[in-house]
Amino acid sequence: MEKGQLRERQLRILTEFSQTKEKQQEDEILTAKFLQSPLLKNAQKIGLTLSLPLEVDTSEIIAQLWVSGKEVYLPRCLPERQMEFTKFTYQTKLTMTRFGVKENHEPDAIVDNNLDLVVVPLLAYGQDQSARLGFGGGYYDRFLAERNLTTVSLVNSKQLFQHTIWSIEQTDIPIKNYITI
Numbered sequence: 001m002e003k004g005q006l007r008e009r010q011l012r013i014l015t016e017f018s019q020t021k022e023k024q025q026e027d028e029i030l031t032a033k034f035l036q037s038p039l040l041k042n043a044q045k046i047g048l049t050l051s052l053p054l055e056v057d058t059s060e061i062i063a064q065l066w067v068s069g070k071e072v073y074l075p076r077c078l079p080e081r082q083m084e085f086t087k088f089t090y091q092t093k094l095t096m097t098r099f100g101v102k103e104n105h106e107p108d109a110i111v112d113n114n115l116d117l118v119v120v121p122l123l124a125y126g127q128d129q130s131a132r133l134g135f136g137g138g139y140y141d142r143f144l145a146e147r148n149l150t151t152v153s154l155v156n157s158k159q160l161f162q163h164t165i166w167s168i169e170q171t172d173i174p175i176k177n178y179i180t181i
């Protein structure tokens with residue numbers, strides 16, 4: 001299957017799922033599993049996103065990372081599909097982007113891409129090839145291609161595929177670690 005075709009299908013399925021109690025329950029399980037994950041133990045600087053409703057909810061994770069004294073970094077999109085991470089605290093001023101997520105575009109933002117762990121958002125995850133399907137901007141593939149960072153994805157029941165049923169590209173970076181329900 002072409003990526004674009006599966007992306008459209010996943011957007012529809014995940015939007016529908018986002019309105020259910022099951023989605024909320026899965027978010028809670030994924031949050032708990034992530035917070036207990038050995039990947040987090042020695043990680044101080046964590047990169048993750050502010051989730052859209054159709055994505056795995058990251059809000060409680062961010063709150064708990066702050067409580068445990070870890071540093072949270074959010075991506076911001078730059079020209080030419082580049083991306084960088086900015087430090088996120090309760091005081092950070094955010095502005096809404098056309099994509100629909102808030103980002104820190106303040107001139108004094110603290111930029112740091114040397115993260116200990118990056119939680120990578122997705123629409124689909126193919127277990128057999130550690131393959132990831134995202135929104136199609138190619139932001140994470142470009143970002144990860146330039147660095148050797150530890151990555152993990154949180155994958156709910158609608159996002160999980162035992163077999164990668166879409167055609168992967170040369171530039172797709174596998175996400176080696178995943179946590180699912």
Ligand SMILES: Nc1nc2c(c(=O)[nH]1)N(C=O)[C@@H](CNc1ccc(C(=O)N[C@@H](CCC(=O)O)C(=O)O)cc1)CN2
Nearest residue numbers: 049050051052075098099101121134135136137139140
């Ligand atoms: N919650 C969340 N934040 C995230 C991501 C994500 O997947 N989830 N991203 C994961 O990568 C980055 C943003 N990804 C994007 C992916 C695609 C387009 C995109 O297709 N833009 C269209 C124009 C849309 C518009 O401006 O109306 C385009 O460039 O053609 C934009 C951002 C960073 N932040």
Ligand SMILES: Nc1ncnc2c1ncn2[C@@H]1O[C@H](COP(=O)(O)OP(=O)(O)OP(=O)(O)O)[C@@H](O)[C@H]1O
Nearest residue numbers: 003133134135136137138139140141142145169171
């Ligand atoms: N490192 C790269 N260099 C040049 N082009 C790239 C690179 N990585 C990805 N691309 C291109 O960017 C486009 C979008 O990539 P892809 O469909 O994999 O995005 P995605 O991983 O779903 O999106 P995102 O990471 O933004 O969620 C593709 O045309 C792909 O070939």
